[in-house]
Amino acid sequence: MDAVAKNPETEVWKIVGPTHDAFVPLLEARRASIEKVEKKTFRYGTLPRQQANVYYPPPSFGKKPPVLFFVYGGGFVTGARILPAPHSLIYASLGAFFAQRGFLTVIADYRLVPEVGYPAPAEDVRDAVVWVVDNVSTVGSAGIGIEPDTDALFLLGHSVGAVYIVTLMLARELRLSIAGPLLPRIRGVVLSGGCYTYDLGTRLDFQYYGSREKAAEREPLQLLKDAQLLKDAPDNLPEVLLVQAEREPDWAVSSGDKFKAALEARRGREVKRIFGKGHNHISMNVALGSGEGVEWAEEAIEWMKERLL
Template identity: 40%
Template sequence: MEAVSQMKATDIMTILFPTISVFVPLLEPKREEITKARKTFKYGATDRHQLDVYTPSDTSKKHPLLFWVYGGGFVTGERTLAAPIDLAYGNIGVYFAARGFVTIVPDYRLTPGATYPGAAEDLRDALAWTVSHPDELGPTADTASAYFLAHSAGGVHALTLLLEPSVLSAAPKLRAHIKGAIIASAPSHFEPVGHDVGPRDATSMYYGSPEATMAHAPLTLFRALPDEAVKSLPPLALIECERDPEWFKVVIGDFHKALVERGMKAPLILAQGHNHISFSYAISTGQGEGWAEEVVAWIKSL
């Protein structure tokens, strides 16, 4: 983590490759463990409708599901990245499997191939597939208990799954399976100083226009929910990286404030020392895993 602390920039594209270059060698000793643990299944019609599953070795009890939803700015990302970074996001899969979760890493459709709320619908369908295919997950999978751990744009999609009424209304019984969600470094809206949404911005490509982006941002959706719908939401926790871009910190804070104002007790976890990229790449390296242990403790406290 010392190398991350020496990076003065927080802009994602500036720190992206320098940060990855720090952690790729540290993950290499985990190669055999990660690649052997990974099992891949198809949950839908396209190549983007696939998911990887990592199962705990402990067969003495049932284990809840944990969906890791990666980010990528709406336009990039996949469950297993290309070499030399092909151990992400298997590093997260084996880490949480070792802590008692059947960990699932689903792909979802990206823009411009998908528009709002397509990616959230894919998360819904991935959950539906796991619930209806317990044999593929193994005998210790507790399909009645599912949690989402979602980062950056993935956090936007996970919040859309929970907050956009049309998404889960197509499969209303699925809501009961979702026992909690942890949203990490995800924009709850796109209006802070320092971030402009233009017509060619990736968010506008996904939502359809700058106006639609504002209208369907997670904070807007949450504020529009009636009180009874808020009460029916699963427990939420938020994560902020210490070295996130400042506008991310603003929008995370805005969403946390909105949750508290409506009576939701949502912890705000600080991923100490992390920038936006090291947050996920450090897992399974033995460095900077404090936020992940807090997530495990929070889930167990529910």
């Protein structure tokens, strides 16, 4: 975490490379323990990027562990469950971290812009979760006699991954598609460092949404404001935990505050938010498995475990 603390920058494009590089030696020193966690790869669809890695917890946690789906970020246009060397341990360490704490952890790839636009990546997230629910025995038989408890699902999304999860939960066409097979099974949603609203005067990444006008209609904050279901049934969504790095860029701080306020107004109660002390936008996830900066994740795990009681 020393390298993170010494870097005064917060904008993602300025910190992503240096932050990844800073954690490479820390993760390499723990490669054996990271790779010791059993991992299997499955296809949840027919397209090249419709694949997922599953990380299995030790048998000591029981034969039916809860399931955590991690949706990585990448600004719509980049990202992979296995990053190129020398950064290939980054998401493997995250998967191992949560598996070692009792969660069968799934990290799925999804299609990227410009190959696809709205809402295809969110549909891929949905399809990956549905595939695991529908293929319990396949996932279990590939492991060590451990089958996922598909009545105890959690979704953790970072950056644009958080955007895709909110889209899945709130965009009407997607929500209707998960109302039966998924929503009753989801115990909680963890949203980390998402951009929930866009400044149409400055942001240029609207290729995903189709146009600036469509972005204004489809951004997470607007979906939340438009969600009629929350007016009549405020508990009709899974419980939400918000996560934010201590040193997020200004856009993440601003949009996170606005989304939190809007969600609390809808639900009529406070929504918990935790902060990653000393972290920037990128280091939150990269640190997991390094032995440093994991406190936020331990707090999130406790929050999830409370929803299993």
